[in-house]
Amino acid sequence: MDTQNQPAPDHPGIARFRAAHAERGGTGEVVVLPDGVHTAALAAQALGCEVGAIANSLLFEAVEQDGSGGRPVLVLTSGAHRVDTAATAARIGVARLRRASPDLVREHTGQVIGGVSPLGHPAPVPTWIDPWLQQHPTVWAAAGHPAAVFSTTFEELLALTGAQVVDVEP
Secondary structure (H helix, E strand, O other): OOOOOOOOOOOHHHHHHHHHHHHOOOOOOEEEOOOOOOOHHHHHHHHOOOHHHEEEEEEEEEEOOOOOOOEEEEEEEEOOOOOOHHHHHHHHOOOEEEEOOHHHHHHHHOOOOOOOOOOOOOOOOOEEEOHHHHHOOOEEEEOOOOOEEEEEOHHHHHHHHOOEEOOOOO
16 A cells, blocks of 8 residues: 555544544544545445445535525435435425535535545534445544544444434435
């Protein structure tokens, strides 16, 4: 494995994640994956788990009926699913969900796309979680850097994030 471009364990994003994780009583381990593991399928392969056990943290911008937006919504979805934005928007009570811009992601999470952790954000972000993740005894989610993940359970992820369960499929 090429570790030349790997983040140090004390990388600022990982350090912020570790602090938030510890503060909330998280129990999982942080693992730094090899370079080039940029999809749920590649992460699953590197971790030796099913792709459905990867919790993708996707930030969306909630758009209201009047077209106003800017309110972030975090959806933690199984790596085996795609978020149906129309169905999910209706279920969480907003007119529309659109993918957040990189600037909005950084503003509301303090992290970059691909490394958005479910916790450790500058301010709380309303969070929703895909119920399919509960099918896996161990779930892996980003730990504040695109190459870092942490192990958890569905129940612990609910407790750590205060997420509400929502079906993200049609």
